[in-house]
Amino acid sequence: MTYREAVRQGLREALADDPRVFFMGEDIGPYGGAFAVSMGLLEEFGPERVRDTPLSESAFVGAGIGAALAGLRPIVEVMTVNFSLLALDQVVNNAAALRYMSGGQLHVPLVVRMATGGGRQLAAQHAHSLEVWYAHVPGVKAVAPATVADARSMLLRAVEDEDPVFVFEHATLYPREGELEDGDLPLGRAVVRRAGTDVTLISYGGTLWKAVEAAEKLSAEGIEAEVVDLRSLRPLDVETVLGSVAKTHRLVVADEGWRTGSIAGELGMQVVERGFDLLDWPPQRVCSAEVPMPYAKHLEDAALPSVERIVAAAKETLA
């Protein structure tokens, strides 16, 4: 099964299992979703529960918040993280704040899914990785499923959650094949994807697979890297990361966000704060170059984290 089909399967189960769930977003109906995720759902569940919206990100994300306040479980699709900026007012000022600002009277069980990330030559308005902007905000959860199994199970967990959950699906993952075994991990938990002893590689989402490939290359050279999939960006499961660093004493974070103010920076700082004595080398990070994403393939490749840069960073820690 593909990642795309797994997300669709999650949507289908959520809609089938709970009458409070409905799904809305741009072109999710007859078009089938900008990434073909929702193909067939309109026919299966009807136009009341699978609702095409106008190009009004702020209004339909806000309407999702309002519907959640009134007892429903909306799942909102925003086409890409770049487009989601039009709804950031609703996210930060309302979704994230209402539980707290109301003294705990209200809560917002809302799920917002969106595609994120580069690698498809879409230039500077369709290809950024802005997950960290959401992960910055108290009151929301931000998750990034990397596997086919997580694509389904994390969505279902998000729908069950009592707080707003933002699900970031790296756009290059949709055609990826994998097994759909039942995941039983909590939403906020990181997981070791590959065991190793020499260096810890942390990543999430689309970049996770570059870290896995880097680990295989390193293994061919006799270096055994442990790969940790963060899965959740807020909350951050620093315990699992520290557990791995306690074994390897070396840390590389691969994160498609821009370096300044990145998830990688936050994670590195938390590891230094809490596990300074565990480290034999300064934590390293592999992030996107600090440029708006370029169109040309060779430039985009140079801007994004690559397997080679992850390998080089890992070797640096072992120098």
Next chain:
Amino acid sequence: VTVHSEAAPQLEREHALGLLHEMLRIRRFEEKAAELYSLGKIRGFLHLYIGEEASAVGVMQTLEAQDAIVATYRDHGHALARGLPMGALMAEMYGKANGCSRGRGGSMHFFDASRRFYGGYGIVGGGLPIAVGLALADKLQGRRHVTACFFGEGAAAEGEFHESLNLAALWRLPVLFLCENNLYAMGTALDRSEAQPDIHVHAQSYSVPGEVVDGMDVLAVEEAAARLARWVRAGEGPQFLELRTYRFRAHSMADPDLYRTKEEIARWQLRDPVATFIERLQAEGLLAEADLDALEAEVAAEIAEAVAVAESGPWEPVESLTTDVTGPQ
């Protein structure tokens, strides 16, 4: 039978005194709040509704217990008219734990889930999408409720206003949009910020029936709101009411009010919704001097009690600073 009668309705005494009582509660509560602000008991931003009382009071008469309300940062009047306990509001402005938002919201952010009072929103236009969603949920669940969404005319310049009107109309959602047009977006006059200053015309461009009412006349507001709310409740889709009103005080306590003339304010004060209603009731023989004294005394006692509730309320312990950011994990 026409739904909209031009003839003045027979004014029933008990109802009229009820309207006056509600307006007086808001007026005197806010006068007290201003006084407490200068004493430093209330801090932050304090936006007074004085002059606009007829709007909240007239509209709220038409709403039922299960209807939803979305308000703005100028939310004292709406909260009081909706029946939130005055003591909980005063305590909230004091920042006390017995406040209606447990001291986390303050003057701008009153909430009461039990009364479906979904809060005062501090971002201009930010409450409109929320109202659309509340109405969508009611419609999808087959509940015949109205979501009353209050905002100022300044919101008409925000994208969220236009997106929300379109979405509500497109999906025929039960929202009663209530634009309290007090002519100034903070200090910017309407004709300096809107190419089309007739705000209800914007609504009509989204196929939302829109009309204008004298927001200084509580009876006119009540009549118009009741009529539009009936349409909304009947499933006819959203309706839009522009309430022409005026705030007698500055935008907030921090505003030196340099952008309006004293003459303009004085002119509007001739139309004071409370004073003119009192005059009307007296002229119609419905309000004796003793009645007014009794109402004022009742309101004064309620305010004294509210201040006592706020003064004696406990502070939220600092240990609870991070509770209710998210639910139990």
